[in-house]
Amino acid sequence: MSQPVTIIMIEDDEGHARLIERNIRRSGVNNEIVPFSNGTAAVNYLFGSDGTGLDQKGRALLILLDLNLPDMSGIDILRWVKENRYLKTAPVVVLTTTDDSQEIKRCYELGCNVYMTKPVNYDRFANAIRQLGLFFSVIQVPAAAT
Amino acid sequence: MTPDAKRWRAIGQILLLAAGLVVLTFISAGSVHLVNRAREDARWVLHTVEVENQLSLAQLQLHRAESAQRGYLSTLLPDFHTDFEEAASALTPALQRLSQLVSDTPAEKRLVDEMLPLVNQRIEEFRNTIELALTQRVDDATRAVREGIGRDAMKHIDDLASQMRTEEDRLFVERTTNADRTQSLAASMTWVGSGFVVVLAGISILLVRRSARARDDAEALLRDNNLNLEATIDERTADLREANDEIQRFAYIVSHDLRSPLVNIMGFTSELEQLHADIFKRIATFARASASPAPVVAAETEPVLEAEDKQLAQDFSEALEFIKSSIAKMDRLISAILNLTREGRREFEPVRIDTRELIEGIVTTVAHQAAEAHAQIRVEPLPHIVSDRLALEQIFSNLIDNALKYLKPGVPGDISIRGRTKLGFAIFEVADNGRGIDPKDHRRIFDLFRRAGAQDKPGQGIGLAHVRALVRRLGGTMSVSSELHSGSTFTITLPIKWTGSNWKRAS
Numbered sequence: 101m102s103q104p105v106t107i108i109m110i111e112d113d114e115g116h117a118r119l120i121e122r123n124i125r126r127s128g129v130n131n132e133i134v135p136f137s138n139g140t141a142a143v144n145y146l147f148g149s150d151g152t153g154l155d156q157k158g159r160a161l162l163i164l165l166d167l168n169l170p171d172m173s174g175i176d177i178l179r180w181v182k183e184n185r186y187l188k189t190a191p192v193v194v195l196t197t198t199d200d201s202q203e204i205k206r207c208y209e210l211g212c213n214v215y216m217t218k219p220v221n222y223d224r225f226a227n228a229i230r231q232l233g234l235f236f237s238v239i240q241v242p243a244a245a246t
Numbered sequence: 247m248t249p250d251a252k253r254w255r256a257i258g259q260i261l262l263l264a265a266g267l268v269v270l271t272f273i274s275a276g277s278v279h280l281v282n283r284a285r286e287d288a289r290w291v292l293h294t295v296e297v298e299n300q301l302s303l304a305q306l307q308l309h310r311a312e313s314a315q316r317g318y319l320s321t322l323l324p325d326f327h328t329d330f331e332e333a334a335s336a337l338t339p340a341l342q343r344l345s346q347l348v349s350d351t352p353a354e355k356r357l358v359d360e361m362l363p364l365v366n367q368r369i370e371e372f373r374n375t376i377e378l379a380l381t382q383r384v385d386d387a388t389r390a391v392r393e394g395i396g397r398d399a400m401k402h403i404d405d406l407a408s409q410m411r412t413e414e415d416r417l418f419v420e421r422t423t424n425a426d427r428t429q430s431l432a433a434s435m436t437w438v439g440s441g442f443v444v445v446l447a448g449i450s451i452l453l454v455r456r457s458a459r460a461r462d463d464a465e466a467l468l469r470d471n472n473l474n475l476e477a478t479i480d481e482r483t484a485d486l487r488e489a490n491d492e493i494q495r496f497a498y499i500v501s502h503d504l505r506s507p508l509v510n511i512m513g514f515t516s517e518l519e520q521l522h523a524d525i526f527k528r529i530a531t532f533a534r535a536s537a538s539p540a541p542v543v544a545a546e547t548e549p550v551l552e553a554e555d556k557q558l559a560q561d562f563s564e565a566l567e568f569i570k571s572s573i574a575k576m577d578r579l580i581s582a583i584l585n586l587t588r589e590g591r592r593e594f595e596p597v598r599i600d601t602r603e604l605i606e607g608i609v610t611t612v613a614h615q616a617a618e619a620h621a622q623i624r625v626e627p628l629p630h631i632v633s634d635r636l637a638l639e640q641i642f643s644n645l646i647d648n649a650l651k652y653l654k655p656g657v658p659g660d661i662s663i664r665g666r667t668k669l670g671f672a673i674f675e676v677a678d679n680g681r682g683i684d685p686k687d688h689r690r691i692f693d694l695f696r697r698a699g700a701q702d703k704p705g706q707g708i709g710l711a712h713v714r715a716l717v718r719r720l721g722g723t724m725s726v727s728s729e730l731h732s733g734s735t736f737t738i739t740l741p742i743k744w745t746g747s748n749w750k751r752a753s
Contacts, residue, residue: 113506113509115507115513116506116509116513119513119514122517168506197505197506198502200588221512221574222513222515222516223516226513226516
C-alpha cells in the first residue's frame with residue numbers, strides 16, 4: 101500500500117473481531133486496525149462530531165462492515181458512507197453472516213465494494229480472512245476526497 | 247324480534263284473515279237473506295194490488311150484470327141478455343179467485359164469505375127479473391126494480407168491498423213500509439259490511455307493510471352480518487399472515503443470531519486445536535530436555551510424547567473433535583432452517599405445468615441411484631396443473647428421493663407415480679414397495695428434524711417438513727398411508743388451477 105491505510109472494523113461480536121484481526125495479521129497485514137463494537141461509535145468516528153466526515157479528509161480508509169449491529173443496520177452505515185463526499189471513495193468490505201441474495205444485491209447497489217459471508221467452518225473462515233488480508237495488501241486505496 | 251313475538255304476529259294475521267272471511271260470509275248470507283225478504287215483501291205488495299184489482303173486477307162484473315139487466319128490462323134486446331150472462335158467469339170465477347187471494351187474511355176471508363151469498367142473491371134477483379121479462383111480465387120486473395128490491399144487498403156488497411179495500415190499503419202501507427225497511431236494512435248491512443271489509447283490508451295492508459318492513463330490516467341485518475363476517479375473515483387472514491410473516495422473520499433472525507456465536511465457537515476451537523499442537527510440542531520438548539540434554543529436535547517433526555502425556559493429548563483431541571462435529575451438525579441444522587425460511591419468502595409463480603414431463607425429468611436425474619438400488623420408477627399419465635414449477639419439482643424430487651432411499655434391502659424397488667383429478671383438485675400418489683413407516687410415526691415424519699425407523703441413512707429430517715410446507719403454500723394437503731415392511735404411499739392433493747391468491751403475501 102502506498103499510504104498508511106487505516107482499517108476501520110465495525111463488528112459487534114468481539115470474538116469475531118478477534119478472529120478477523122488475528123487472521124488478517126497472519127496474512128502479513130500490519131496496518132492499523134481501529135475496532136468498533138457498535139454502529140454509533142463507528143459513525144461518530146467516521147463522520148466526526150459535526151456529522152460531515154470532514155475529519156477524515158485526506159486519510160486513506162478501508163472499512164470492514166458487519167450488517168447485523170445491535171444499535172443500527174450496517175446497511176445504513178454503508179449508505180451514509182457512500183453518500184458522504186469525503187468517505188465515498190473508501191472501499192467498504194461487507195463481512196457478515198447473512199447470505200441472502202436480496203441483501204447482497206442491495207449492498208452492491210448501495211456501493212459496497214466486496215461482500216463476504218462469514219463461513220461457519222473455521223478453516224474456510226480463516227482462509228477467507230487471510231485472502232482478504234492478501235487482497236488488502238495489493239489493492240490501492242485512494243485518500244479521502246479533498 | 248323474539249320468536250314469541252313473531253309467532254304472535256303470524257297468529258294475529260291468520261286471525262285477521264279468518265275474521266275477514268267470517269265478516270264477508272256473514273254479510274253475504276245477510277244480503278241473500280235480505281234480498282229474499284225484499285222479494286217476498288215485493289210479492290206481498292203485488293199481492294195487495296192484485297187483491298184490490300180482483301175486487302174491482304168482481305164489483306165491475308156485478309155492476310155490469312146490473313146494467314145489462316136494466317138495459318134488457320128497458321129495451322128487451324137479446325144483446326143485453328147475453329151481456330148479463332157473460333157478466334154473471336165471469337163474476338163467480340172472479341169471486342173465487344178473490345177468495346183464494348185473501349185466504350191468508352182471515353178478516354178479509356170473512357168479508358168475502360159474507361159477500362159471496364149476497365152477490366149470488368143479487369145475481370139470482372137479476373136473473374128472476376130477466377126471467378119475468380122473458381115471460382112477458384115486464385111490468386112485474388120493472389116494478390121489482392123500481393121497488394128497489396136488493397138495493398140494500400147491493401149497498402152491503404159495496405160496503406164490504408170498501409172495507410176490504412181499506413184493509414188492503416192498510417196492508418199495502420204496512421207491506422210497503424216492510425219492504426222499505428228491508429231494503430234500507432240490506433243497504434245499511436252492505437254499507438257496514440263494506441266498511442268492515444275496508445277496515446280489515448286496511449289493517450291487513452298495515453300488517454303486510456309492517457312484516458315487509460321487518461323482512462327488509464332482517465335482510466339489511468343479514469347483509470350487514472355478511473359484510474361483518476367478510477371483514478372479520480379478512481382481519482383474521484391478515485392476522486394469520488402477519489403471524490406467519492413474524493414466524494418467518496423469527497426463524498430467520500434466530501438462525502442468523504445463532505450462527506454468529508457458532509462462528510466464534512468454531513473459530514476458537516480451531517485456535518485451541520492450534521494451541522494444543524503448540525502446547526504438546528513444548529511439553530515434548532521439555533520432557534526430553536529434562537530426561538536427557540540431547541540435541542533439540544527439529545520443530546517440524548512430530549513431537550514424541552511420554553505415555554501419560556500422550557493419553558492427555560488424545561483426550562484433548564477427542565474433546566475437540568466432539569465439539570467440532572457438534573458444531574458442524576448445529577451448522578447444518580441452522581442452514582436447514584435458513585433454507586426453509588428462504589423458501590418461505592420466495593414468491594410463487596403460477597404457471598401451467600405438464601406434470602408428467604416434470605416428473606420424468608426428475609426421474610432422469612435420479613436414474614443412476616435407481617439403477618444402483620435395482621429400482622424401476624413408473625410414471626403413469628398425470629393431469630396438467632397450474633402451480634409453481636420449482637415448488638412442484640422440490641416436492642416430487644424429495645418424495646422420489648425418499649422412496650429410493652428407504653427401499654427394502656434385497657428387494658428390487660418398484661416406485662410408481664399416479665395421478666387423477668377430483669372436484670377441481672389433482673391427486674398425486676407416490677407409492678413404493680420399500681420398508682414402510684410405522685403408523686405411530688406418520689405424524690412425526692412431517693415434523694422438522696424428525697425421522698422414523700432405523701437411522702441408517704444420512705439425512706437431517708427436513709425433506710418431508712419442507713414438502714408439506716410447500717404443498718400447504720400451494721393450497722393443497724398431503725398425507726401418508728403405510729405399514730412397516732409393506733411400502734408407503736404419499737398422497738398429495740393440489741388445486742388444478744392455483745392462482746396464488748390464497749397465501750398471497752402482503753409484503
